[in-house]
Amino acid sequence: VRTLQADFASLAVDAILITHLPNVRYLTGFTGSNGAVLVTPREMTLFTDPRYTLQAGREYAGPVVITKNYLLPSIAAVVARRRLRRVGFEPLHLSYASFQLLEKAKGTRWKPVPAVVEQQRMVKDADEVARIRRSVVTNSAAFQAVLKRIRPGLSESDIAAELDYQQRRRGAEGPAFETIVASGERTALPHARPSSVKLMANVVLLIDMGASQAGYASDMTRMVSLGPPSRRWRQLYGAVLEAQLAALDAVREGVPAHRVDSAARKVLKAKGWGPQFVHSTGHGLGLEIHEAPSVRQKDKTPLRAGMVITIEPGAYIEGFGGIRIEDTVLVTPTGHEVLTPTSKEFIQL
Numbered sequence: 227v228r229t230l231q232a233d234f235a236s237l238a239v240d241a242i243l244i245t246h247l248p249n250v251r252y253l254t255g256f257t258g259s260n261g262a263v264l265v266t267p268r269e270m271t272l273f274t275d276p277r278y279t280l281q282a283g284r285e286y287a288g289p290v291v292i293t294k295n296y297l298l299p300s301i302a303a304v305v306a307r308r309r310l311r312r313v314g315f316e317p318l319h320l321s322y323a324s325f326q327l328l329e330k331a332k333g334t335r336w337k338p339v340p341a342v343v344e345q346q347r348m349v350k351d352a353d354e355v356a357r358i359r360r361s362v363v364t365n366s367a368a369f370q371a372v373l374k375r376i377r378p379g380l381s382e383s384d385i386a387a388e389l390d391y392q393q394r395r396r397g398a399e400g401p402a403f404e405t406i407v408a409s410g411e412r413t414a415l416p417h418a419r420p421s422s423v424k425l426m427a428n429v430v431l432l433i434d435m436g437a438s439q440a441g442y443a444s445d446m447t448r449m450v451s452l453g454p455p456s457r458r459w460r461q462l463y464g465a466v467l468e469a470q471l472a473a474l475d476a477v478r479e480g481v482p483a484h485r486v487d488s489a490a491r492k493v494l495k496a497k498g499w500g501p502q503f504v505h506s507t508g509h510g511l512g513l514e515i516h517e518a519p520s521v522r523q524k525d526k527t528p529l530r531a532g533m534v535i536t537i538e539p540g541a542y543i544e545g546f547g548g549i550r551i552e553d554t555v556l557v558t559p560t561g562h563e564v565l566t567p568t569s570k571e572f573i574q575l
């Protein structure tokens with residue numbers, strides 16, 4: 227909060243309104259589904275509704291305003307009363323209708339400000355890293371438990387449901403994103419939804435899953451083959467694994483994110499799979515499953531110790547299938563630590 231308040235001068239604002247819930251949680255610890263925070267030079271006020279009266283008091287020790295109606299008109303009233311002339315807001319996280327409600331504060335100019343809280347959230351403190359570690363362990367344990375039960379005749383949805391269940395049994399609040407289980411040709415869809423398609427013998431599966439535990443995400447993709455995978459599958463797997471290892475190798479403090487992406491892309495390009503690598507190499511994660519920095523060509527953010535990112539190159543061939551291998555990785559002062567404990571072999575059942 228002090229860092230944020232120190233930015234007021236350079237942002238030319240007297241206060242900042244935070245409406246993005248993960249940012250609200252980051253600043254106050256409040257975990258409810260409806261809340262906003264007004265940060266002024268001296269204090270930070272949490273606004274929420276009567277459903278959260280008890281919870282807000284327990285989670286945040288600072289001033290809390292419980293609004294009877296919608297949050298934003300109450301916030302506009304407070305801003306007007308305190309004569310805050312220039313108030314920053316998060317342009318990516320405020321609807322036009324909400325903005326119109328804020329504009330009712332007479333005498334206040336609302337200024338879109340850059341993603342200042344997201345910038346801070348990129349580097350995790352020790353407590354956050356510990357939470358991510360727990361989430362990663364839960365996720366891998368759930369995967370391992372379900373692996374034993376995968377057999378022909380089960381559907382993709384059956385497996386996804388089992389994965390979600392096993393995560394919760396191990397302390398997760400739930401999956402950090404909709405679990406992906408794709409089989410056969412459907413693995414060529416990078417974000418396939420689990421379907422009722424039943425697994426056949428000798429099919430290849432892509433499983434992309436993450437837990438959310440104590441608020442923090444994990445993310446992992448592994449490939450599973452029922453029976454021995456064909457030569458073509460093994461070749462593609464080998465290429466993607468090589469790209470993944472090359473990207474991991476590039477991860478260290480000071481290296482710009484785009485350079486890590488280039489390391490993976492170079493390998494797949496050399497093997498002729500450049501055009502089949504249709505997404506970025508990875509993303510930051512924490513309170514959200516996708517956070518800054520983005521490990522892609524356009525992101526020049528230098529990696530810093532304490533950042534947690536995914537490394538997940540992939541190659542997708544229409545009519546055949548796709549491979550992705552993904553780990554959750556901590557940037558350290560000397561390089562990196564792969565947090566994901568699950569083996570990266572092409573798993574054969």
Ligand code: ZN
Binds near residue numbers: 434436445446447
């Ligand atoms: Zn993933």
Ligand code: ZN
Binds near residue numbers: 445509536538552
């Ligand atoms: Zn991911």
